[in-house]
Amino acid sequence: MSLLSMPFLVTNLGGEMIFILEQRLHAQNIPKEKSNKVLQDVSRAMFSQKFINELTKPQEIYSSSATREIFDRLAHSSIMRLSESSMDKLYDLMTMGFKHQIVTCTHPRELIEVTLNHLESIRASVESNAQTVELVDGAIAQVVKLCSEISNSEFAQIRQSLAKFFQVKRIKVSLFLQDGIQSADGTIVIPKGGPLVNDETVEAPGTIRYYDDSGAVSSTETFSYALADCVGARLTGDPFDKNEEAAKAAAKPAASTATTTSAKKMKENKGAAVCELKSLRDMISSAPADNAFKITNLFGGDGDADAAPGTQNIVISKITREEMLTTNAALVDVMKSMDVGDSQSKDKDLLSLMDDASM
Numbered sequence: 001m002s003l004l005s006m007p008f009l010v011t012n013l014g015g016e017m018i019f020i021l022e023q024r025l026h027a028q029n030i031p032k033e034k035s036n037k038v039l040q041d042v043s044r045a046m047f048s049q050k051f052i053n054e055l056t057k058p059q060e061i062y063s064s065s066a067t068r069e070i071f072d073r074l075a076h077s078s079i080m081r082l083s084e085s086s087m088d089k090l091y092d093l094m095t096m097g098f099k100h101q102i103v104t105c106t107h108p109r110e111l112i113e114v115t116l117n118h119l120e121s122i123r124a125s126v127e128s129n130a131q132t133v134e135l136v137d138g139a140i141a142q143v144v145k146l147c148s149e150i151s152n153s154e155f156a157q158i159r160q161s162l163a164k165f166f167q168v169k170r171i172k173v174s175l176f177l178q179d180g181i182q183s184a185d186g187t188i189v190i191p192k193g194g195p196l197v198n199d200e201t202v203e204a205p206g207t208i209r210y211y212d213d214s215g216a217v218s219s220t221e222t223f224s225y226a227l228a229d230c231v232g233a234r235l236t237g238d239p240f241d242k243n244e245e246a247a248k249a250a251a252k253p254a255a256s257t258a259t260t261t262s263a264k265k266m267k268e269n270k271g272a273a274v275c276e277l278k279s280l281r282d283m284i285s286s287a288p289a290d291n292a293f294k295i296t297n298l299f300g301g302d303g304d305a306d307a308a309p310g311t312q313n314i315v316i317s318k319i320t321r322e323e324m325l326t327t328n329a330a331l332v333d334v335m336k337s338m339d340v341g342d343s344q345s346k347d348k349d350l351l352s353l354m355d356d357a358s359m
Contacts, residue, residue, distance in 0.1 A: 002061075002154060002157035002158045002160070002161045003058035003059055003060060004058060004146070004150065004154065004158055005061040005158050005161040005162055005165075006055055006056075006059055006061055006062065007052075007055050007056050007143065007146060008111060008115055008158060008162065009061060009062075009067065009162060009165065010046075010055055010067070010070065011046075011055075011115055011118060011119060011139065011143065012098045012101075012114060012115055012118050013067070013071065013094050013095065013098055014042075014046045014071075014074070014118070014122070015117075015118025015119065015121055015122055016093070016094040016095075016097045016098050016118070017042070017071060017074070017075070017090065017094050018039055018042065018043065018121070018122050018125055019097075019121060019125075020090060020093050020094065020097075021038060021039060021042070021075075021080075021090070022035070022039060022125055024298050024299065025038060025080075028298065034079065034080075036126075036128060036129075037078065037079060038078040038079060038080045039078075039125050039126055040078075040126050040128075040129045040132045041077055041078030041079065042074055042075065042077060042078050043122055043125075043126045043132050043135065043136060044077075044131070044132050044135060045073075045074055045077035045078075046074055047132075047135040047136055047138065047139040048135065049135075049138065052138070052139055052142055056142060056146060061161050061162075061165055064095075064165065064168075064169075067165075068091055071091060071094070072087060075087060075090065082298060083298075086298035086299060089298070089299050090298065090299075092169075092171040092173075093171075093173065095166060095169050095171070096169060096171050096173050096176065096182075097173075098166070099166040099169055099188060100176065100181060100182075100188050101114050102114075102159065102162050102163055102166060103163070103166075103188045103190060104188070104190060104191060105159065107202060108152060108155035108156040108158070108159045109152060109155050111155060111158065111159055111162075112147050112155075115143055115147075116140065116143070116144075119136060119139060119140045119143065120140075122136055123136045123137070123140070170185065170186025170187060171186060172184075172186050176188075206222055206223055206224065207220060207221075207222050208220065208221040208222070208223070
């Protein structure tokens with residue numbers, strides 16, 4: 001597994017978190033000044049130079065619980081305080097949003113686009129604060145530098161690591177279900193068709209090769225594929241493209257080093273992993289509690305553990321007959337004026353009949 005997955009995991013989940021927080025704070029009618037401060041505080045904590053430097057060091061990908069702990073600290077590095085239920089739903093939405101993007105990538109290097117899109121989105125959300133924008137720009141430059149040094153095969157390993165991380169995550173999201181991009185069992189629906197990636201390493205479908213015991217191609221068959229000529233331009237002009245021969249030459253020592261480093265990492269004890277997590281976690285400081293505000297219902301449905309994220313609960317209040325008559329006095333007067341003269345039932349309104357029936 002790749003030792004370079006953590007920067008992509010944290011920065012992309014961070015992009016999802018900023019986007020969701022921005023939308024939900026607006027929906028909760030939080031004042032613009034407070035909303036902006038929350039987004040800026042979280043972004044500053046996420047992209048501080050020390051945190052990014054630690055994040056980009058080669059390391060094994062964290063567990064889901066350890067990653068969740070990092071984002072707990074990030075979310076509360078601002079003046080905002082979320083209830084545990086709201087934080088649970090926030091993290092679920094973050095993971096499912098990024099999982100969908102990972103699963104639907106048609107080429108490992110599309111992870112570059114996904115990551116830069118998240119970073120640019122964060123930059124747009126905090127553009128009113130020059131200091132925060134500078135930190136985000138620094139993170140973008142560092143990600144670009146990192147990506148320029150990664151081969152296609154390493155990107156494939158990073159994507160595999162991320163896919164394994166999200167494999168057990170099957171949280172149902174209302175919008176995903178409505179749009180048909182998630183099935184009833186929580187799995188992501190991979191779209192059919194679409195353009196092929198414009199990359200020299202990608203071969204259009206339509207060829208079947210048969211190999212003998214020695215590994216040589218023994219025979220070849222072809223079939224017609226409707227989209228074989230539909231080539232997309234998503235990776236055209238990719239600033240990280242390299243000459244094929246140069247890439248192969250550079251990939252060999254890199255692969256050897258990665259294998260050696262990976263073997264050493266696998267032998268490290270659990271205490272070392274805990275120290276790494278603690279190092280990242282301790283770099284995230286909490287905001288002073290003086291100006292903090294608490295949100296117990298970020299998604300409007302914290303009281304219902306089974307509710308889909310983003311949905312709101314309907315609360316049905318029970319009232320007594322006397323409360324109904326007091327609250328709806330005008331309506332009761334109208335009902336009385338509609339008396340048809342039945343002396344046996346004129347004193348029997350609907351609630352009285354229901355009371356009698358229950359005796």
